[in-house]
Structures are given as structure tokens and as C-alpha cells.
Amino acid sequence: MSQEVITYCRICEPFCGMVATVENRKLVSLRPDKEHPLSQGFACPKGIAYTQVQNDPDRVLYPLKRQPDGRFTRVSWDEAMADITERLRRIHRKHGGDGIAVYGGNPAALNYSHALWMNVFLKALGIRHFFGPGTQDTNSRFVASHLLYGSLFTVPVPDIDAAELVVILGANPAVSHGSLVNMPRMMDKLHAVTERGGRVLVIDPRRTETAREFEWQPIVPDADAWLLLSLLHVLFAEGLADQRALATQATGARALRELTAAFPPEDTAALTGIPAGVVRDLARQLSQKRAVVYSRLGTCLGSSPTLANFLLDAVNLVSGNLDRPGGWVFGNPPIPLQKIVAPLMSYGKWHSRIGSFPEVMGMEPAANMAAEITTPGKGQVRALIVSAGNPVLSTPGGGKLAEVLDQLELMVSIDLYQNETNAHADYILPGVAMYEREDFPIFSMGLYVQPFMQATPAVVPPAGEARHEWMVYEELARSVLPETLRNAVSQVREKGLGPTPRLMLDSLIRLGYAGDRWGLRREGLNLDTLLQRHPHGLKLAERPTTGQLHNVVRHRDRKVHLDHPEIREEVRRLQARRPDPDYPLYLIGLRELRSENSWMHNPPALRAARPPHAARIHPDDAAALGLLNRGRVRLVSPWGAIELPVLVTDEVSQGVVAVPHGWGHKGQGGWANANRDGGVSVNDLMGTRPSALDPLSGMSHLFGVRIRAEHVPAEPESHAVAALEAGA
Ligand code: SF4
Structure with a gap:
């Protein structure tokens, strides 16, 4: 029997709407959902090809145990978990949480139940060694937000629909489809800018797929900070700075002006490869138009990435385009992210053992992984859990990491595939593919330019013996509890009681401004009503919410902070390059x-x-x-x-x-x-x-x-x- 299920893709942030065709409980095809309010029938080749991941003959569908010759053989879940939990308990007793590390890959962040319960596991065991793709991807953006807005979770997004000028710095939405922003059809929106007489300028060392469709300005790689310093210099020096914005939105404007005074574009032209006249003209246009400078990985992965992200927001603010229509705006998530989730995210509460780096949302640099395994002393990593990740290929010096993974006393992977990292694991446990789980993009809700929410049911049941990652993490967490407590928790679970990711998600939806507050708002939503009444998703507003800076900034004075000793030090480091x-x-x-x-x-x-x-x-x-x-x-x-x-x-x-x-x-x-x-x-x-x-x-x-x-x-x-x- 054939059946169609409305769902959405979770490979990357646009979360494009999909229609899944299911026959005999098996996914047979995917097509873009034309009724999805945002993606409107768009999906990229990866999204469509996911049927071949779901049904991949190479997928890990049963727990696998590594044999002495390096081959993997099938074992039962009971056998695998009995051995894993016993060894984990032993390591935890001897070394505490400091002897255990977790690496959570990108797909884990796009799977709310996985991400939530991975964090429960970290907290339950007192684990500080938490690694992930954030230090190869986006943490510099979050730290810039922490400095500017007092919250790692306050991340602006571009209001392209109302912009007259869009500057894209180190991003390639024609291929990424928008990163750290939930904006399906971003390229259509960019074309609409030029169709209504506006300008899209791509600044990149490569004539990217996006640059080929708009204006391209080449730049020397890793020179974004120089360019942004010069844009700020011109904005201040030519009297183009939006004084009202500076007075009402920010503190530290004078210090920023002084900091950028030494960087006229004539002096940075040799470093950026961009003629001074081009920079001056761009600064003037930014101050005169509804404009936004948007950046992504090119800016986040340079040698001064926090500085560059900080300066980028400063350019948007000083030019009068922060929190304004057509500018650099803030999402208005329909779940209470800022009140409930953001306060749980810390910065610099502790520092890494290797290199003394401040933790960012509990995360240490993944580049440290090999050294954390091999460096003796308190905190040496003895056990590693890797879920939905392949750090041997995705982190710096992955070759070295591969060499030292076999020194671990225990390594467990939860994944869809046997890969270059978990080839070294003692066990590979089969996780669920995305269409095998109910889902909702909790952690991306602040990145929707237009407030939006969509939940999806599980489209098909888990294949083989694939198990939800959150359940695996919970069992691992239980294993280190004293026996009486462990048994008590197990009994509660067997009765179907106790907190679950679903319960937490449902509560967040109910507490949000579109939520039903457990019946107090008759037309409000909860998870079930969202699934039933709005299978294609629900757009909660046609336009982004602007003029809400005081709500999203978490500094006590509710202003953007433009003066920090750390940033001044970063400018000195830049100059010493x-x-x-x-x-x-x-x-x-x-x-x-x-x-x-x-x-x-x-x-x-x-x-x-x-x-x-x-x-x-x-x-x-x-x-x-x-x-x-x-x-x-x-x-x-x-x-x-x-x-x-x-x-x-x-x-x-x-x-x-x-x-x-x-x-x-x-x-x-x-x-x-x-x-x-x-x-x-x-x-x-x-x-x-x-x-x-x-x-x-x-x-x-x-x-x-x-x-x-x-x-x-x-x-x-x-x-x-x-x-x-x-x-x-
Ligand atoms: S752009 Fe991302 S979310 Fe959309 S179909 Fe492609 S992979 Fe999926």
C-alpha cells in the first residue's frame, strides 16, 4: 500500500519541505513539498537523494563489535550495551567525567532528541571533554554574539526581502542554500533584490556559484577583518555613521571609532586586494541604503574569526542597518529560546586542559582531541563516544587522531555508517535516519527570518535494529548511577514515566507565544496540534520582527557592546600577522x-x-x-x-x-x-x-x-x- 507523508529535510538549515512516498513501511521516494510555506517546492539534489541513504545497503543496521583483526561482526544490543556500560562505569569510577569525551557531529545538532539527551549524558557524568563541528564551523560567530549582545544565541539574519544592497562575504548560498539562517530559496530572494533595482555584491577569493550570478569582488583570503576595519573607518571618518543608532543601540562607539581610525582603505588595499575607492564607495552605499552584510564560513574560519564576526555586526550597526527592515535582523522564535535555552549556554566557565581555550557552549576545540587522548595527567581522555560524526576527516590533523584512537580504553560510535573514525571503535551502534524519527528544529528556531514552525512525524519505522540516539545516551547515563538508583530509574522508564525529549519539546511549544499554555489559550498549539493542523508548517508572520533589539540583547543595559579588551587584543594580533x-x-x-x-x-x-x-x-x-x-x-x-x-x-x-x-x-x-x-x-x-x-x-x-x-x-x-x- 502506498502512502504520502508530509515532512521536511534535516540535512541542513533550510529544512526544505518534502513529501515522502512510503510503501509497505518503506521510504520509496522524496519530492519537494509545493505547499511548504517557505521552500515552496524547492529541494536540492542531496535532499532528494536521501532515499538512497535511508535504504543504503551499506548502512549499519545492527550493533557491530570490532574484532582483534579490525573487522566488525554483528552482536545483539544486549551484548553490546552490557559490555559498553560495564566498561564505561569502570572508567567513570576511576577517572570521573574528566576521563570521558563525547564528539557530537553536525547531524546531532539537527536532531533535537539526540542533542538534548547527549547534553543530559554530559551533565549526568560530569563530562567536560565535549567536542563537535562547532570549532570547525561556527563557534566564532557565537562568541562574537556573546561579546556584542551578551548571548551566544543572539545571531542576526539578513532581511533580504526588504534589502536594497546585500553584501555576501565568504558565503556561497547557491551551494549551501543559506547557512546559519533558515531561508529556503535564498537565491530567489537574492535575484529579487537585483530585479527590483538593488545590488548583490559577493566578496570572495573564488568566483563562487553565487558570485557567478551577481557582482563579484575578489578578496585576498583571510582578509575579511582588514576590509571590515576599513569599512568602519570610512563610516566614522566620512561622517556616515548612523548617530541615532549609535546612541540608542550601542555603547562603546567612541572606542570603536578610535580602534578603526588606523585602518583607512588606502592602507589595507594591499592586504585585501580591494582598491580603496571600492571600499569607500561600498561604505557610502551601506550607509545610504537598506543594506546588509552577511557572512558565513569564509569569515568564521579565518585566523581572526571572532574579530571578523564582531566587526561585521559593527558595520551593520554603524551603517544604521541593525534591527532595521532590509538589514541585519533578529529572529522571533515561537519557542522561548532566549528565556529557557540560551541561559543554559555558557562561555568561558572553564578552560580546556590543552591550550586553555574558553569553553563555548560546553565545547572544547576539536583540534585538541588527539592531544587530549595522549597527554597524561588528570583529565586524560580514556573513553570516547562519537555520535553522527567523523572527526578523523572533519577536524584538523585528523590523520594524527586516527593514529591515537586505538589507545582509548573504550570507544563507541552511534552512526548510520562505518566510517574512517569509527573504524577504530570497539562498537558501532546503529542510530536512526532522519525520516525514522519525529522531529522539530528547536535549536534553529532563532534563525528563521520569518517566524515559522514545523514538526514532522516519523515517516517510517527504524530500519533493522536502529535505535534512537537519545535512548542510547540515556542507557549510558544510567549505567554510572549507583545500582539502587539505576534500578529505580529503570522501573520508572518501564512504566513509560519520566522526562523525554518529546515532553520537553511539547512544553517549549506550549510555552511559546503561539503555544496553548496547556489549555489556557484555546487557539494555541502544542506538538500534537502542530503535527495535525499544520503538516506543511506554519508561518507566524509575513515579515521579520524588527525594532526588538532591547528584547534580544542580554547585556543589563540592553545595548550592543562595541568596546572589549579582547577585541582590541585581536586587532593587535591581526597587525602582528x-x-x-x-x-x-x-x-x-x-x-x-x-x-x-x-x-x-x-x-x-x-x-x-x-x-x-x-x-x-x-x-x-x-x-x-x-x-x-x-x-x-x-x-x-x-x-x-x-x-x-x-x-x-x-x-x-x-x-x-x-x-x-x-x-x-x-x-x-x-x-x-x-x-x-x-x-x-x-x-x-x-x-x-x-x-x-x-x-x-x-x-x-x-x-x-x-x-x-x-x-x-x-x-x-x-x-x-x-x-x-x-x-x-
Ligand atoms: S537545501 Fe538542505 S534542507 Fe533543503 S533539500 Fe537540500 S539538503 Fe535538504
Whole structure:
């Protein structure tokens, strides 16, 4: 029997609406939901291809135990959990929570029950070693928000619908579909800006897929902070600063003016590669129009990422575009994120054992993982739980991490696949795929430009013996309780009692401004009524909420704080940066339409149209180095070296090499297609020493890393060549 279920995709932030066709309790196809109020029939190739993840013959569907020869064999859940909990209990008794670490991958953050109960596990065991993709992705943005607004969770989003000028700095929405913002159809919205006579300017070292559709201004990689300092300089020096905004919205404007006084665009032009006249003209336009500067990973992954994010918001504020229509605005989440969830998020409550980095939402730098495992002393990691992650490929120095994982006394992975990280695990436990669970994007609710909410039911039951991650974490947490308490909790659970992620979600919806307050508001919503009455989702307003700065800023004076000693110190660090002549090129990252970080590499539908992993190099650089299109290149940084095919293209600026991350599948079982396509891990070129990380956020430096390139005398790989040409 065939049935259609309304749902949504949870691979990335747009959460595009989907219609799933189910036959005999099996997902057979997905198509975009035309009735979804925001995505309106849009979905990208990854979303459509997810049927092939759901039904992937390479999926882990049963608990697997690693044998002495490295192969995995099937075991029962009871056998696996009995051994895991016994060993975990032993390690916890001997070393406390400090001897245990958790790495939660990106899909965990997009799965509310997984994320909530992973945190319960961390708290229950007193674990401080919590790692995740945040230090390769976004934590610098959150720390900038902490400084500016007094809350890590106050993250502005661009009001493109009302903008006359949109500046995109280090972001590529044509491929990412909008990151750290919930805006399906972002490219349509950008085209609407130019159609109504406005301007979209993409500032990027690469002529990205987005830049090809609008104006492109090349910039030297990792120079965003210089550009933003100069924009602020011009805004202040030419009397363009919005004095009303400065007086009513901010404190510290004078200090910011003094800080930026030393950076006229004439002085930074050589560092950014952008002529001073262009910067001056842009600053004038920003101050005269409804305008917004939006950035993402390019800005978050540089060597001064917290500074750059801080300055970006300052530009939006000083030009009069913060919390204004068409500018840099704040979401209005229909669940009480700021009141209930945000206060639980801390910054700098403790510092990491290695490098003394401030924790960010409980997270330490993932670049420290290998050192935390190998460095003796109190806090040495003895056990590691990895859920929905592959840090061997997604963190700096992942090759080194792979070498030391076998030193752990216990390693457990909860995942859909056997990958390069959990190849070292004692056990791989099967987690659920996204259409096997009820869901709601709790943690992204503040990133919707228009307030919106959608919940989805589970579309199909878990395949094989896949189990909800939250249930696994709860069982692990129970294991360290004293026996009498453990038995009591188990009895409560057997009666179906006690808190669950669903109960918490339902409470958050009921408490929100659209909620039913447990019957006190007759037309209000709870989780069940949201699922039943609004399967396609519910738009709660047509326009973003502006003029709400005093509500979203958590500093006592309700003002944006523009003066911080940490930021002044970061400017000094920026000024002290010196190029190393041994490494004359800049390495930048690159997102691919048919890849998602270190996964989505196995579905055949994505593989067919995806070019092989290659380094994109400008024709002049290739000629100078003797590199041939289709040949091979060796990229060398102070921390490592990789070899991969060359794609000669003028889409990158001269002096820039672009390589997609997340590759380097090793062919050790697991996902067969991903292994076949292999690639190399660009993260092996990235630094893990404390001096290589952002001191304020622990972020890895992954964009604009200094490298050199060397010709590799080898025959071109003919099969790779054909695919490169087809995909390029
Ligand atoms: S952009 Fe693609 S992957 Fe992301 S939510 Fe939409 S369909 Fe899914």
C-alpha cells in the first residue's frame, strides 16, 4: 500500500519541505513539498537523494563489535550495551567525567532528541571533554554574539526581502542554500533584490556559484577583518555613521571609532586586494541604503574569526542597518529560546586542559582531541563516544587522531555508517535516519527570518535494529548511577514515566507565544496540534520582527557592546600577522552541491554528477609551478602534505588554491561508494597547535591557510580527468 507523508529535510538549515512516498513501511521516494510555506517546492539534489541513504545497503543496521583483526561482526544490543556500560562505569569510577569525551557531529545538532539527551549524558557524568563541528564551523560567530549582545544565541539574519544592497562575504548560498539562517530559496530572494533595482555584491577569493550570478569582488583570503576595519573607518571618518543608532543601540562607539581610525582603505588595499575607492564607495552605499552584510564560513574560519564576526555586526550597526527592515535582523522564535535555552549556554566557565581555550557552549576545540587522548595527567581522555560524526576527516590533523584512537580504553560510535573514525571503535551502534524519527528544529528556531514552525512525524519505522540516539545516551547515563538508583530509574522508564525529549519539546511549544499554555489559550498549539493542523508548517508572520533589539540583547543595559579588551587584543594580533615566504599560496575551502561535509558521499544519485576530489588552481599559478590540468599536485603546509588531482581554473584568484573538505575515505569497509571516490583529507594540512587556533573561540584556522604547491611528476589519471571535465 502506498502512502504520502508530509515532512521536511534535516540535512541542513533550510529544512526544505518534502513529501515522502512510503510503501509497505518503506521510504520509496522524496519530492519537494509545493505547499511548504517557505521552500515552496524547492529541494536540492542531496535532499532528494536521501532515499538512497535511508535504504543504503551499506548502512549499519545492527550493533557491530570490532574484532582483534579490525573487522566488525554483528552482536545483539544486549551484548553490546552490557559490555559498553560495564566498561564505561569502570572508567567513570576511576577517572570521573574528566576521563570521558563525547564528539557530537553536525547531524546531532539537527536532531533535537539526540542533542538534548547527549547534553543530559554530559551533565549526568560530569563530562567536560565535549567536542563537535562547532570549532570547525561556527563557534566564532557565537562568541562574537556573546561579546556584542551578551548571548551566544543572539545571531542576526539578513532581511533580504526588504534589502536594497546585500553584501555576501565568504558565503556561497547557491551551494549551501543559506547557512546559519533558515531561508529556503535564498537565491530567489537574492535575484529579487537585483530585479527590483538593488545590488548583490559577493566578496570572495573564488568566483563562487553565487558570485557567478551577481557582482563579484575578489578578496585576498583571510582578509575579511582588514576590509571590515576599513569599512568602519570610512563610516566614522566620512561622517556616515548612523548617530541615532549609535546612541540608542550601542555603547562603546567612541572606542570603536578610535580602534578603526588606523585602518583607512588606502592602507589595507594591499592586504585585501580591494582598491580603496571600492571600499569607500561600498561604505557610502551601506550607509545610504537598506543594506546588509552577511557572512558565513569564509569569515568564521579565518585566523581572526571572532574579530571578523564582531566587526561585521559593527558595520551593520554603524551603517544604521541593525534591527532595521532590509538589514541585519533578529529572529522571533515561537519557542522561548532566549528565556529557557540560551541561559543554559555558557562561555568561558572553564578552560580546556590543552591550550586553555574558553569553553563555548560546553565545547572544547576539536583540534585538541588527539592531544587530549595522549597527554597524561588528570583529565586524560580514556573513553570516547562519537555520535553522527567523523572527526578523523572533519577536524584538523585528523590523520594524527586516527593514529591515537586505538589507545582509548573504550570507544563507541552511534552512526548510520562505518566510517574512517569509527573504524577504530570497539562498537558501532546503529542510530536512526532522519525520516525514522519525529522531529522539530528547536535549536534553529532563532534563525528563521520569518517566524515559522514545523514538526514532522516519523515517516517510517527504524530500519533493522536502529535505535534512537537519545535512548542510547540515556542507557549510558544510567549505567554510572549507583545500582539502587539505576534500578529505580529503570522501573520508572518501564512504566513509560519520566522526562523525554518529546515532553520537553511539547512544553517549549506550549510555552511559546503561539503555544496553548496547556489549555489556557484555546487557539494555541502544542506538538500534537502542530503535527495535525499544520503538516506543511506554519508561518507566524509575513515579515521579520524588527525594532526588538532591547528584547534580544542580554547585556543589563540592553545595548550592543562595541568596546572589549579582547577585541582590541585581536586587532593587535591581526597587525602582528606576517606572511611566511616558504608558503606563498592561500588554501581555501569549498562547498560542493552534492556533498555534505564528510558524508552524503555514498548515494549513487549524488556520485554520478559529482566531480572527483581536486585542487582548483589559477592558470597563472599552474603555469608558474609547471602544473597541468589533470595532473597531480602536492600541497604542503607547516603541518602536513597531501597529493591530489589538479583542476586549472580561473574561478579562483591568483595565489589561491581551493580544496573541498570532508574527503579522504580510506576503503576500510563501510561505505563502498565513498571509499571508491576516496579523495584526501584537506584537514591534514591544518594546524592543531594552540597557536594555530582562535584564542577567543578555539576555532580551527581552515580558510586562508598558507601553503605551497609542488608539481608531482605522474601520469594524469584518465578516469579522473574525464570526470573533472564533466563536473567542472
Ligand atoms: S537545501 Fe537540500 S539538503 Fe538542505 S534542507 Fe533543503 S533539500 Fe535538504
